[in-house]
Amino acid sequence: MDNVWGYILWVIFPYVALGSFFFGTIIRLALYGGNITAKSSELLEKKQLMVGSILFHIGIIFVFFGHVVGIFIPKSFTDFLGIPNEVYHMGALVMGGLAGFMALAGMLILSYRRFSNKRVFRTSSFSDLVVNVSFLIVIVLGLSASLIEGTIFHPEFNYRLNLSVWARQLFYFHPDYHLMLQVPIVFRIHVICGLLIFAFFPYTRLVHALTLPWQYIFRRPIVYRKKGLRGRSK
Amino acid sequence: MKVKAQISMVLNLDKCIGCHTCSVTCKQTWTNRPGAEYMWFNNVETRPGVGYPKKWEDESHYKGGWKLNRKGKLELRAGSKLNKVALAKIFYNPDMPNLDDYYEPWTYDYQTLFGKESKHQPVARAKSQITGEYMDLTNGPNWDDDLAGSDRSFGEDPNMQSIESDIKGNFERTFMMYLPRLCEHCLNAACVASCPSGAMYKRDEDGIVLVDQERCRGWRFCMTGCPYKKVYFNWNTNKAEKCTFCYPRIEEGLPTVCSETCVGRIRYIGVILYDADRVAEACEEPDDTKLYEAQLGLFLDPNDPEIVEQALADGVDMETIRCAQKSPIYKMAVEQKIAFPLHPEYRTMPMVWYVPPLSPIMNYFEGKNSIKYPEMIFPAINEMRIPVEYLANLLSGGNTEVIKSALYKLAMMRLYMRAKTSGKDFDPEKLDRVGLTEDSATSLYRLLAIAKYEDRFVIPKSKKEKVAPVAEDQGGLGFEQCNGCALAPVHGSMLRKAKAGESTKDIYAESFYGGIWRD
Numbered sequence: 001m002d003n004v005w006g007y008i009l010w011v012i013f014p015y016v017a018l019g020s021f022f023f024g025t026i027i028r029l030a031l032y033g034g035n036i037t038a039k040s041s042e043l044l045e046k047k048q049l050m051v052g053s054i055l056f057h058i059g060i061i062f063v064f065f066g067h068v069v070g071i072f073i074p075k076s077f078t079d080f081l082g083i084p085n086e087v088y089h090m091g092a093l094v095m096g097g098l099a100g101f102m103a104l105a106g107m108l109i110l111s112y113r114r115f116s117n118k119r120v121f122r123t124s125s126f127s128d129l130v131v132n133v134s135f136l137i138v139i140v141l142g143l144s145a146s147l148i149e150g151t152i153f154h155p156e157f158n159y160r161l162n163l164s165v166w167a168r169q170l171f172y173f174h175p176d177y178h179l180m181l182q183v184p185i186v187f188r189i190h191v192i193c194g195l196l197i198f199a200f201f202p203y204t205r206l207v208h209a210l211t212l213p214w215q216y217i218f219r220r221p222i223v224y225r226k227k228g229l230r231g232r233s234k
Numbered sequence: 235m236k237v238k239a240q241i242s243m244v245l246n247l248d249k250c251i252g253c254h255t256c257s258v259t260c261k262q263t264w265t266n267r268p269g270a271e272y273m274w275f276n277n278v279e280t281r282p283g284v285g286y287p288k289k290w291e292d293e294s295h296y297k298g299g300w301k302l303n304r305k306g307k308l309e310l311r312a313g314s315k316l317n318k319v320a321l322a323k324i325f326y327n328p329d330m331p332n333l334d335d336y337y338e339p340w341t342y343d344y345q346t347l348f349g350k351e352s353k354h355q356p357v358a359r360a361k362s363q364i365t366g367e368y369m370d371l372t373n374g375p376n377w378d379d380d381l382a383g384s385d386r387s388f389g390e391d392p393n394m395q396s397i398e399s400d401i402k403g404n405f406e407r408t409f410m411m412y413l414p415r416l417c418e419h420c421l422n423a424a425c426v427a428s429c430p431s432g433a434m435y436k437r438d439e440d441g442i443v444l445v446d447q448e449r450c451r452g453w454r455f456c457m458t459g460c461p462y463k464k465v466y467f468n469w470n471t472n473k474a475e476k477c478t479f480c481y482p483r484i485e486e487g488l489p490t491v492c493s494e495t496c497v498g499r500i501r502y503i504g505v506i507l508y509d510a511d512r513v514a515e516a517c518e519e520p521d522d523t524k525l526y527e528a529q530l531g532l533f534l535d536p537n538d539p540e541i542v543e544q545a546l547a548d549g550v551d552m553e554t555i556r557c558a559q560k561s562p563i564y565k566m567a568v569e570q571k572i573a574f575p576l577h578p579e580y581r582t583m584p585m586v587w588y589v590p591p592l593s594p595i596m597n598y599f600e601g602k603n604s605i606k607y608p609e610m611i612f613p614a615i616n617e618m619r620i621p622v623e624y625l626a627n628l629l630s631g632g633n634t635e636v637i638k639s640a641l642y643k644l645a646m647m648r649l650y651m652r653a654k655t656s657g658k659d660f661d662p663e664k665l666d667r668v669g670l671t672e673d674s675a676t677s678l679y680r681l682l683a684i685a686k687y688e689d690r691f692v693i694p695k696s697k698k699e700k701v702a703p704v705a706e707d708q709g710g711l712g713f714e715q716c717n718g719c720a721l722a723p724v725h726g727s728m729l730r731k732a733k734a735g736e737s738t739k740d741i742y743a744e745s746f747y748g749g750i751w752r753d
Contacts, residue, residue, distance in 0.1 A: 037452030037472040042326070043333050044364070044469060050326045057325040118365040119333070123469050211451055213430035217315055221427035226438040227696075 003177075009192065010177035014170055017199040024202030025210065039128070039205040044119040048109055056106025062099035063142075066092070071167045075160045085158070097147055104139045111136055127204045134197055141190040149186045157184055163191070236510040237534060237545040239554045240421065240441035241484060241693070242585035243493065244502040244566050244573045245414055246682060248592050248644065252380070252412035254278050256492035256501075260416075263491045264478070269470025271339035271363045274375065275477035276416040276492045282391040282409075282624070283378045287335035290463040291392040291577065297329040298461030299424050299580030300517065308517050308581065310428060312458045318430075329458040333469075337373045339363040364469070381410050393627040409619045411591045413628070414500075416492065417464040417477035418576065418584030419443050421508065421532070422517050425476075428459030434474075439554075439696065440505070441585065442479045450474050461580040487695040499685040504561030504692045505554055506568075506585075507534040507545055517581045523633040525578040532583070533568050536561070557694040562681060563587070570678060572640040574629035589682070590625045590637055592618075592644050608664045611645040643668045644682075647675045651683075 028036065042049055070092065078088055111132040114120050150157055162179040169175040180188065201207065260276040279285050293299055297312040312329055313321070342358035349356065362369045377383070388394060419436075423443050426434045433449035434456055436442070445456070445465070450473040456465040457474065465476045480490035484503075488494070493501035509532055516528040534541045536558035545555055558564065566573040566589065573587040615638060616622065622641070626634040646668045653660035662672050670678070681689055731741050 034448035037450065039472045040452050040454055040467070041469070042330055042454065043467045046330075046332045050328070053325045054322050058322060118367065119338075122365045208451065211431075213432070213451065213453070215432060216430040219432060222423060223426055223429075223432055223435040224438045225435040 006177040006181055009188075010166065010180040011175050013192070014175065014195055017195040018170070020199040021201055024200075025207070028202045028207055029210070036207055036211055037205075038208040041120050041123065044123065045113060045117050048113040048117070052106050052109030052113060054106070055102050056110055059099050059101070059103030059106055063096065063103055063139075066096045066099060070159070071164050074164070074168070075158075089158075093146060093151070097143070100139060100143045100146075104136075104143060107132070107135050107139060127200075130200070131204050131206060134193065138190065138193040138197060141186060141193055145184070145186040145190050149184050154184045157187075159183070159187065163187060235512075235544055237507055237541065237548045237550055238441065238510045239439065239505050239507055239545075239550050239558065240419070240585055241479065241503065242419065242441075242506055242563050242587070243416075243490075244504075244563050244587045244589060246500040246502070246589040246685075247411060247413070248589055248682075249498045249500045250278070250412040250414060250591070251498050252278055252280065253497060254376070255495050255497050256414055259491050259495040260477075263480070265475075267470075268363075269468035270466070270475060272333065272336045273466040273468075273475060275464070275466075275475075276414065277375070278412055278414045280376070280379050280381055281411050281413050281628070282388050282394050283381070284390045286375065287331045287463050289335075289390055289392065290331075290461075293461055293580070295329075296331065296461070296463065297458060298463065299459075299582055300422070301581070302518060302520060306518060306520060308422075308514065310424060310459060311461075312428065312455070318455070323455075324430075324453065327454050327458055330454050331457065331463060333364075334373070337375060337377070338369065340369060340371065340374075381408070393624055409621070409624075411620055413588075414492075415462065415464070415576070416586060417443060417479070418462055418582065418586045419477075419479055420585060421510075421513050421529075421583035422581065424459040424461060424580070424582050425456035425465050428455040429453070430455060434465075437481070438549075440481075440484065442481050442484070443476070444478060444481070445474050445476055447471075447473055447475075461577065461582060462584070484693055485696040487693045489691040489693065493691065499690065502562040502566065502681075502690045504563035505558040505694060506561055506563050507536050507541065507550070507555070507558050508532045509534055513583060517583060522579040522631040524631075525581065526574060526630045526633060526636060529575060529578060529583050530568060530571075533564070535568075536564065551694075554694040557692045560692045562690060562692060565681065570643065570674070571636065572643055572678075574637065574640070576629060577631070578629075579631040588629055589644070590629060590640060591620060592641055592648075608646060608649045608660075609667075611642060611649070615641045615645065639668065643670060643678075646670060647678050647682075650675050651679045 075085075078085075114124060114129065114132050150159075162182045166175055166177070166179040169179075180191075183191075197206075202210075257274055257276050257278055261274060264275050265271070265273040274286065277286050285291060289295065290298075293311060299311055300308050301311045303309040312318075313323065318324055340360040340362050343361050344358055346356045347358055359368050360371050361367065419442055421441070423434070423436060426436060426443060428434075429450075430453045431449050431451045433446040433451070435444060435446065437444065452467070452472045452474070454467055454474070456476075457463070457467055459465075465474050467473075468475050480488075480492075483490060483494075489501070489503050493503055512532055516525075516532050519525050519528040534545075536542065536545075536555060542555055546552070563573075567587055573589050575584045575587050578584070618641070622634050622637055623632075626632050626637045630636050646665060647670060650660055650665060650670075650672075652658075665671060665675055680686075732738070
């Protein structure tokens with residue numbers, strides 16, 4: 001029975017979640033590109049937003065790249081560079097912990113603001129509330145997994161030997177779910193919650209992260225638009 | 235040289251009575267929907283006053299418009315492109331106005347007035363249109379209308395700060411004027427330059443500045459960039475909106491709604507040709523007081539055959555050129571120099587210009603033997619009730635000389651016409667001193683005082699037969715979720731009745747009952 005659940009959770013579910021992410025992103029960008037915005041509520045409340053938004057965004061960007069490094073750089077590579085495992089882990093814990101707490105503090109302020117400020121709350125959609133709460137959950141899980149469970153209860157656990165390997169395997173379609181069965185429970189819940197966020201990412205306000213305005217850096221300041229001439233394909 | 239055509243407006247403040255008809259008709263047309271309740275694409279401010287949003291002219295606070303950097307080059311006051319990323323401004327825009335700087339929109343619960351009979355007189359209390367809660371009103375549109383609370387608002391008007399303090403509080407010398415404001419459709423629009431998404435643009439054919447609702451991602455830098463604070467953020471669609479210069483009407487050769495409905499006939503719309511290649515150079519004029527003249531220098535004479543030839547080569551069509559030749563804007567701004575841009579020191583090259591007001595002085599003056607001694611106006615204008623410095627801070631970057639010569643001209647024109655219509659003698663040489671002739675004074679009088687519809691509005695029709703459907707090109711989304719436009723369901727229900735075979739008479743009797751329209 002354990003194997004069936006393992007298969008569902010660590011083989012089927014990740015693909016459903018990532019499939020939803022890519023499907024939703026393509027549909028949103030291609031068909032509903034017109035309704036993508038950062039959904040700012042700065043007009044309605046400014047002071048709490050300043051602290052919360054800056055802390056959260058900077059924190060979460062570092063956290064994101066930390067995850068990318070943790071998953072995509074195999075242990076063999078750092079071994080090859082001669083970085084000892086302990087040094088790597090201390091570095092990851094300190095930097096990841098700092099970024100994680102930044103994101104957590106930011107999200108706590110933002111969530112408090114969203115639920116307590118009447119203007120912001122009344123103009124929020126259901127998905128805005130879901131996004132706030134799920135980020136809180138996933139950040140708390142992530143921090144407690146690496147700082148409490150990983151260091152106190154399972155000091156022998158090294159995610160780079162199983163979790164990261166499994167995550168990489170997802171990208172070449174050979175995930176071995178047995179690897180995930182060796183992973184402690186909080187880590188596992190964190191992974192599932194994280195995948196859930198990816199699953200609903202494109203259907204919520206989060207999609208603004210995919211539309212960074214790169215072209216602004218290169219374009220001329222004043223934009224002119226000409227009406228298309230009739231007959232020209234448009 | 236690159237010739238471009240710009241549609242622009244002049245407002246004759248001398249005739250504005252502050253009735254707010256322009257604001258109301260504009261609101262009914264454009265911002266009568268959820269998320270847009272607090273927006274006034276057009277608003278009328280009493281001056282001196284705080285304005286809307288509060289203290290919008292205080293650019294040390296809002297950081298709108300352009301400034302010159304150390305090298306003398308133009309730079310957005312809110313910061314360069316790099317600075318927006320480096321200081322995390324993309325996550326939080328420190329210079330953006332808050333809803334309270336405008337006002338929290340409200341409505342009244344009118345139902346309580348018609349409910350069951352109760353012991354007490356029913357009262358309709360103000361209810362926020364955002365939270366739905368009852369609210370105590372402490373601020374609202376035109377809260378300081380007609381100098382209400384002016385003891386407070388006088389000091390909050392940034393234009394008052396460089397004027398001697400004795401005028402400020404002295405109520406015997408209290409003055410006021412009205413300032414209708416809309417988007418300036420600038421040649422060097424700071425909002426367009428601020429938009430990270432490239433959603434804001436100037437239309438190539440007439441220079442109208444629009445927000446593509448499809449491309450807008452709600453980064454809000456346009457709101458900071460615009461020094462006139464005329465780009466608004468819709469909290470419902472989470473996108474920016476602004477005055478459209480009623481482009482669907484302009485394309486049909488019709489004036490904007492605000493101009494069409496202006497009861498004082500103070501608004502003029504026309505085309506002006508300018509040299510797009512020299513705009514940047516003019517904006518980089520280091521002296522604030524010379525920016526008005528720098529902008530004037532950009533405008534091209536539409537009657538010059540060489541300019542016409544160049545304009546045609548640059549893609550301006552013949553009808554636009556013909557309209558530019560008859561343009562009331564060109565006449566007032568360039569030929570007579572009686573119209574001025576609003577705050578040229580923001581360096582955006584605004585294209586809604588104003589004729590400075592004169593009324594208080596004429597009241598004081600007309601009772602005395604003014605026709606006999608027309609030169610009396612020269613000292614009189616210097617002691618005008620509305621200080622010339624105030625007008626200069628508003629309209630010419632502090633250049634009082636140009637404002638004075640416009641006021642002399644307007645006053646002299648009035649004296650001349652007064653003498654002419656009352657059969658008195660008037661020495662035409664007096665006109666010469668302010669740069670008028672008998673002919674030009676008469677034609678200026680016709681334009682300003684008679685203000686015939688066809689003289690005020692000279693607007694080229696767009697060549698729809700040559701271009702693809704406009705709506706698609708301008709970003710087809712429109713202002714979505716337009717639940718607030720209540721007329722559609724009303725007409726819809728009547729259309730359904732008509733389709734079901736009810737006669738017009740029946741529908742009329744049903745809906746228009748005892749003089750009250752029921753929907």
